[in-house]
Amino acid sequence: MKKSKPASGPRHPNAIGLKEAFGYAFGDMGNLFVLTFVSTYLKVFYTDNLLPGHGVSATQISRDLTILFLATRLWDAVNDPLWGLLVDHHRPTKNGKFRPYLRTVSFPLAASIMICFFNLQNFVDSYVVLLVFAYISYILFGMMYTGMNIPYGSLASAITDDPDGRTLLSTMRSVGAGLGGAAVTLVAQGLIYEKDADGLKTVLNPNKTFIAAVILGSVALASYIACFYTTKERVQYSAEKRKVDLGLTYGSLFKSRPFLTVTGGGLMISGLLQFTSFNQYLTKNYFANSDLSIIVTISTYLPMVLLILFIPKLAKRFGKKELCTVGLALATVSSLILTVIGPNEYIRTHTLPFILCNFGVGTGYSFLSILTWAIVTDVIDYQENKTGIKNESAIYAVYTFARKLGQTVADTVGLQLLYRYAGYDPEKKLSGYIPGVGDRIYKMMARVMLIAYGITFILFALYPLNKKKLESLQEELMIKRGERLEQ
Numbered sequence: 001m002k003k004s005k006p007a008s009g010p011r012h013p014n015a016i017g018l019k020e021a022f023g024y025a026f027g028d029m030g031n032l033f034v035l036t037f038v039s040t041y042l043k044v045f046y047t048d049n050l051l052p053g054h055g056v057s058a059t060q061i062s063r064d065l066t067i068l069f070l071a072t073r074l075w076d077a078v079n080d081p082l083w084g085l086l087v088d089h090h091r092p093t094k095n096g097k098f099r100p101y102l103r104t105v106s107f108p109l110a111a112s113i114m115i116c117f118f119n120l121q122n123f124v125d126s127y128v129v130l131l132v133f134a135y136i137s138y139i140l141f142g143m144m145y146t147g148m149n150i151p152y153g154s155l156a157s158a159i160t161d162d163p164d165g166r167t168l169l170s171t172m173r174s175v176g177a178g179l180g181g182a183a184v185t186l187v188a189q190g191l192i193y194e195k196d197a198d199g200l201k202t203v204l205n206p207n208k209t210f211i212a213a214v215i216l217g218s219v220a221l222a223s224y225i226a227c228f229y230t231t232k233e234r235v236q237y238s239a240e241k242r243k244v245d246l247g248l249t250y251g252s253l254f255k256s257r258p259f260l261t262v263t264g265g266g267l268m269i270s271g272l273l274q275f276t277s278f279n280q281y282l283t284k285n286y287f288a289n290s291d292l293s294i295i296v297t298i299s300t301y302l303p304m305v306l307l308i309l310f311i312p313k314l315a316k317r318f319g320k321k322e323l324c325t326v327g328l329a330l331a332t333v334s335s336l337i338l339t340v341i342g343p344n345e346y347i348r349t350h351t352l353p354f355i356l357c358n359f360g361v362g363t364g365y366s367f368l369s370i371l372t373w374a375i376v377t378d379v380i381d382y383q384e385n386k387t388g389i390k391n392e393s394a395i396y397a398v399y400t401f402a403r404k405l406g407q408t409v410a411d412t413v414g415l416q417l418l419y420r421y422a423g424y425d426p427e428k429k430l431s432g433y434i435p436g437v438g439d440r441i442y443k444m445m446a447r448v449m450l451i452a453y454g455i456t457f458i459l460f461a462l463y464p465l466n467k468k469k470l471e472s473l474q475e476e477l478m479i480k481r482g483e484r485l486e487q
Contacts, residue, residue, distance in 0.1 A: 016165045016234075023230025024159065024169050025176030027102065027152045030223030031145070032180030033216045034113045037188060038141060040277045041209060043411065045117060046134060048426050049206040054127035058426060062419035064131055066412045072139050073408040076401055080146050084397025087151050096233030098158055098393075101151035106224035109144035110217035116141050117213035119206040146400060148224070153396045157377055158233040163474060164316070170374035171312050178304050178369075180223075185297040188212050193290050202284035202432065252387050253398055258379045261463045263402045265456045266376075269368065271406030272452040275445075278414050281424060282445050286438030287348060299355045300362035304369060311370045319467025320375050321460060324368045328457035331364030335450040343442035348433070361449070368460075378465055378473075385477045417444045 043065070051061050090097055116137045120130055156169045192208045253259050283292040315323055338357040341347060347354055376399060380392045418424045422440040465473070 015162050016160045016168065018168070018172075020159070020231055021165075021168045021172040022175075023227060024156065025172040025179075025227075026223045026230065027155070027176065027227035028173045029176035029180040030106070030220035030227070031149060031152070032177045033184060033220040033223065034109065034141075035145065036181040036184040037213065037216050038113060038116060039274055039407070040185065040280065041188070041192070041204070042116060042138070043277060043415070044204050044280050045206065045209055048204050049119065049209075050121055050130055050134065051127065052426050053121075054125065054130070056127050058419060058424070062415050066415050068131070068135055068138065069408050069411040069415075071135070072142055073405055075139060076142060076146070076404050079143055080150070080397045080401035080404070081394070083146050083150050084394040087154060087393035087397075088391055092233075095228075096155075096158060098151040098155040099228055099231060099233060101148065102224045102228040105144060105147045105151075106221050109141075109148050109224075110221040112137070112141040112144045113217045113220075114210070114213050117206075117210045119210055121206075142404070146397075146404075149400055150393055150396045152227075153373065153376070153400070154392045155231065155233070156373060157380055157390075157392045158235045159231055161235050166377050167312050167315060167320075167371070167374045170372065170377070171308065171370050173373050174304065174370040175308060178301050182297055182301045184216065186294055188216075189291065189294050196432065202288070202290045252383065253395065256379070256383060256386070258382050258463065258465050259395070259398075261459050262375055262379050263399055265368075265459045265463075266372070266399055267402045267406035267409075268452050268456045268459070269365075269406070270403035271410040272449060272456075274407035274410035275414050275448055275452070278418060278441070278445060281418060281422075282438075282441050285424070285432070285434050286343065286442050287351060288433040288438075292351060295351075295355060296358050299359040300365075303359060303363035304366040307363070307366050308370065311367060315371055315374075319470070320371045320378070321463050321466050321470075324371060324375070325457065325460045325463075327364040327367030328453060328460055329364070331361045332450065332453040332457050334358075334360030334364060335446065335453050339443075339446040339450050342446065343439040347442075348438075361453070364453075368456075375465075378470060381477055382465065382473060385473055385480065388480070414444075414448075417448075 046065055047061060051064075052058075087098065087101070093100055118137070120133050124130060124133075156166060156173070159169060160166060192205055192212050194203045194205050194208075196203050279293055279296060280290070283296075284290045311323065334357050337360070338354070341353055341357070376396070377392075380390070380395050383395060384390045418441070421444060423437045424434075424441070
C-alpha cells in the first residue's frame with residue numbers, strides 16, 4: 001500500500017472535492033430535464049395530439065413514426081461520430097477543451113426542445129406538413145443533445161485522472177440525472193394531463209405541454225451554465241491539433257472486449273429506459289390512472305437516493321463490475337416476478353405488488369446507474385493503455401450512438417407492439433382502462449423489461465475489467481503516462 005503512494009503521486013494535484021463534483025452534476029441534471037421530457041412525452045404528443053385527426057389511420061401513424069425514429073438514428077450514425085471527431089480535434093482554449101461547449105450548445109439545445117413540442121396543428125391542417133415538422137424538430141433536438149452530451153461526458157476525464165475522483169463524478173452525475181429525471185416526471189405529470197369525460201386524468205394537453213417544454217428548456221440552460229462556472233479542466237491536453245486516424249480510432253474500439261460489453265449494456269439499458277416511456281400508456285389504459293407514473297418514478301428512484309452514499313464505498317471495496325452484476329441480477333429477478341404476477345384484475349386494482357416490483361428493479365438498477373460513467377471512463381483508460389491514444393470523445397460518440405440506437409429500437413419496436421400487438425388506437429379511445437388492450441400493454445412492458453435486464457446481466461457478468469484487473473491497468477497506465485511526459 002505504501003509503495004503505491006509515490007506512483008499515484010502525480011495524480012494527487014488533480015484530486016477534486018464534493019463541491020466541484022456537485023457542479024459537474026448540474027450538467028446531467030440539464031440533460032435529463034430535456035431528455036426525460038422528450039423521451040417520456042413526445043411519443044404521446046405525436047400519437048394523441050400532433051398527428052391524429054387528419055383522416056389518417058392509426059396504422060399509418062404508427063408506420064410513419066416508426067420510419068421517423070429509424071431515419072433519425074440513421075442520421076445519428078453520421079452525426080454522432082462527426083461530433084466526436086469535432087470535439088477530439090478541438091484545440092483547448094483558456095476555458096479548456098470541453099467546457100466551452102456547455103455555453104455554446106446550451107442555447108440551441110434549449111430552443112430545440114421548445115420547437116419539438118410546438119403544437120403546429122393549431123396553424124396547419126396538413127398531415128404531411130406536420131409529419132415533416134416532426135422530422136425536422138426531432139432531428140434538430142438529437143443533433144443538439146449529442147453536441148452537448150459528448151463534450152460533457154468527456155469532461156469528466158479532463159476534470160481529474162484520480163480514480164476516486166472519477167467515481168465521485170460518476171456518482172454525482174447520477175445524482176444530477178436522478179434529480180433532473182425525477183423532477184420532470186413528478187412535476188410535469190401533474191401539470192400537462194387533464195381529466196377526461198370519466199373524470200380520469202389521462203388526456204395530454206398540448207398547450208400546457210409546450211409551456212412545460214419552455215420552462216424545462218430554460219432551466220436546462222441555466223444548469224449547463226452553472227456546470228461551466230463550477231468545474232475546471234485539470235488534465236492537460238496538447239494545444240496542437242491532433243491528426244485523427246479514423247481506422248485506428250474506431251477500428252480498435254470494435255476489437256475491445258470491455259468497450260463492446262459496456263456498449264452492449266448501454267444499448268440495452270438505454271433502450272429499456274426509453275421503453276419505459278410507454279408506461280404512459282400502461283398507467284392511463286391499464287391502471288386508468290396517469291398519476292400512478294409519479295408513484296412508479298418514486299419507487300424507481302428512491303433506492304438510488306438511499307444507496308447514493310454507500311455505492312462509491314462499496315465499489316472501492318468490491319469493484320464496480322462486481323456491484324453492477326449483483327444489482328442487475330436483482331433487477332432481472334424483480335422483472336421476472338412482475339411478469340409472473342400479472343396482468344389480472346387484482347394487480348390492476350391493487351397496485352402495491354406492481355410498485356414493490358418496480359422498487360426491486362430500481363434497487364438493482366441503482367448500482368449500474370451510479371457507476372456507469374465511471375465504468376465508461378475505465379474503458380477510456382483501457383483503450384489509452386492499449387493504443388497509446390487518448391480519444392475519449394470518439395469513445396463517447398460511439399457509446400452515445402449505441403445508447404441512441406437502443407432508444408430507437410425501443411421506440412420502433414414499442415410502437416409496433418403498442419399498435420399491432422396491444423391494439424392501441426387513439427381515434428377510438430384516448431383514456432381509461434381498455435379491456436384486452438390494457439392487459440397486452442402490461443404484458444409487453446413486463447416481458448421487455450425482463451429480457452433487457454437479463455441480457456444486460458449476462459453482458460456485465462462477461463465484462464473483463466474486474467477490481468483486480470482494473471488496479472493493474474491503472475498502474476500500467478500511470479507508468480506509460482509518466483514516460484510520455486518525460487519525452
